[in-house]
Amino acid sequence: MAGFDVLKNDLLLRTARGERVERPPIWVMRQAGRYLPEYHQAKGNNDFFACCRSPEIASTLTLQPIDRYEGLIDAAIIFSDILVIPQAMGMTVEMLDKKGPHFPNPLQSPTDGQYEQLMDRKVDVAQELDYVYQAITMTRHKLKGRVPLYGFCGAPWTLLCYMVEGGGSKLFVQVKTWIYKYPSQSKKLLQKIAELCVEYLALQVKAGAQIVQVFDSWAAELSPASFKEFALPYLRHISKHLPPRLKELRLESVPMVVFAKGAWYALDDLCGSGYQVVGLDWLQDPAEAVRIANGRVVLQGNADPGVLYGDKEAITAVVQDLVRGFAGGKQGWIANLGHGVTPFVDPDNLKFFFEEIRRFTAGENRPSTKV
Numbered sequence: 266m267a268g269f270d271v272l273k274n275d276l277l278l279r280t281a282r283g284e285r286v287e288r289p290p291i292w293v294m295r296q297a298g299r300y301l302p303e304y305h306q307a308k309g310n311n312d313f314f315a316c317c318r319s320p321e322i323a324s325t326l327t328l329q330p331i332d333r334y335e336g337l338i339d340a341a342i343i344f345s346d347i348l349v350i351p352q353a354m355g356m357t358v359e360m361l362d363k364k365g366p367h368f369p370n371p372l373q374s375p376t377d378g379q380y381e382q383l384m385d386r387k388v389d390v391a392q393e394l395d396y397v398y399q400a401i402t403m404t405r406h407k408l409k410g411r412v413p414l415y416g417f418c419g420a421p422w423t424l425l426c427y428m429v430e431g432g433g434s435k436l437f438v439q440v441k442t443w444i445y446k447y448p449s450q451s452k453k454l455l456q457k458i459a460e461l462c463v464e465y466l467a468l469q470v471k472a473g474a475q476i477v478q479v480f481d482s483w484a485a486e487l488s489p490a491s492f493k494e495f496a497l498p499y500l501r502h503i504s505k506h507l508p509p510r511l512k513e514l515r516l517e518s519v520p521m522v523v524f525a526k527g528a529w530y531a532l533d534d535l536c537g538s539g540y541q542v543v544g545l546d547w548l549q550d551p552a553e554a555v556r557i558a559n560g561r562v563v564l565q566g567n568a569d570p571g572v573l574y575g576d577k578e579a580i581t582a583v584v585q586d587l588v589r590g591f592a593g594g595k596q597g598w599i600a601n602l603g604h605g606v607t608p609f610v611d612p613d614n615l616k617f618f619f620e621e622i623r624r625f626t627a628g629e630n631r632p633s634t635k636v
């Protein structure tokens with residue numbers, strides 16, 4: 266990509282490609298966010314989605330953890346949200362203080378006009394989400410090659426959940442009604458979302474994203490059989506169609522990461538789903554995951570984010586366990602939490618987490634398995 270500084274720390278990209286590396290790279294999901302005092306300062310009174318839409322603010326927020334933990338983390342992730350796709354599809358999404366995302370008009374039933382309208386509408390992902398690409402390009406310039414930049418999107422199943430539930434949910438009454446009462450209409454919509462995800466990720470790469478992650482945050486709501494029917498095919502659609510789309514755009518391929526939270530039951534399938542990296546949440550035992558993956562993919566994860574509420578002894582113990590579980594870092598491993606950093610975490614505890622990963626993976630603990 267013309268005009269960007271040469272990447273000085275390519276450890277994470279080499280790891281994601283399955284190469285031998287000197288130590289496992291580290292970053293954490295939601296590393297830019299509410300636990301950081303500088304996040305609140307830069308966000309000010311701006312609405313959450315207004316921050317996403319401002320390339321200046323979004324790039325500033327993206328860089329905050331990189332500056333704060335300079336030299337300790339090996340990747341940035343663009344500040345945005347998975348719900349920008351439903352917005353691009355014409356749905357209104359608000360971020361309510363302390364409550365999370367809210368759709369004032371969620372999809373009701375495939376038998377009403379709203380579904381037809383949504384399915385018929387042609388979505389111009391290039392135009393609708395131009396602000397994300399601008400934020401990515403600006404962030405790449407500001408990063409000056411310090412670390413690579415992740416782009417991301419929500420997975421079709423998780424986005425469907427939000428679009429019909431209208432926000433977070435406990436019982437998932439609406440989305441379960443959709444998939445079990447109207448499976449074919451649900452699948453048509455999932456397919457449409459998957460196609461938008463491909464184009465959206467391709468344009469993020471064009472703008473400067475160097476690795477991409479697909480978040481299937483509600484995978485735990487599905488049974489193994491329903492995951493195979495309503496989530497996996499659409500995750501596969503993305504991993505199958507993104508590389509040729511990049512080729513068409515004359516862009517180099519980038520590593521793809523899938524993070525299906527709670528889908529420990531589907532790890533074997535995920536390892537064969539066309540992604541080079543599989544993210545793990547903390548319900549998964551690392552050693553067991555390494556055994557199942559059997560060198561097919563690089564693994565990313567998976568400390569319980571809750572340990573950051575604990576003291577240093579607790580963090581050290583979790584890191585030691587983690588490093589041991591991932592065979593001392595000898596397998597392809599990207600160190601991370603098992604989900605995003607949560608509010609009220611002391612930023613110094615996260616720093617200590619990073620330092621401990623470094624300490625226990627220094628020296629001869631080198632990932633040595635070629636994937």
Ligand SMILES: Cc1c2[nH]c(c1CCC(=O)O)Cc1[nH]c(c(CCC(=O)O)c1C)Cc1[nH]c(c(CCC(=O)O)c1C)Cc1[nH]c(c(C)c1CCC(=O)O)C2
Nearest residue numbers: 294295296297298313342343344345346347365366480482
């Ligand atoms: C499910 C999901 C969403 N958004 C996202 C997911 C997938 C990851 C996951 O499973 O957590 C993805 C996301 N959201 C955000 C990022 C930024 C990049 C990063 O990881 O640092 C990423 C990668 C910023 C954010 N997205 C959100 C915030 C907090 C906004 C604020 O109150 O200031 C941030 C920094 C808001 C958000 N956005 C979403 C929810 C449920 C919430 C409310 C919960 C919460 O506040 O933690 C939807």
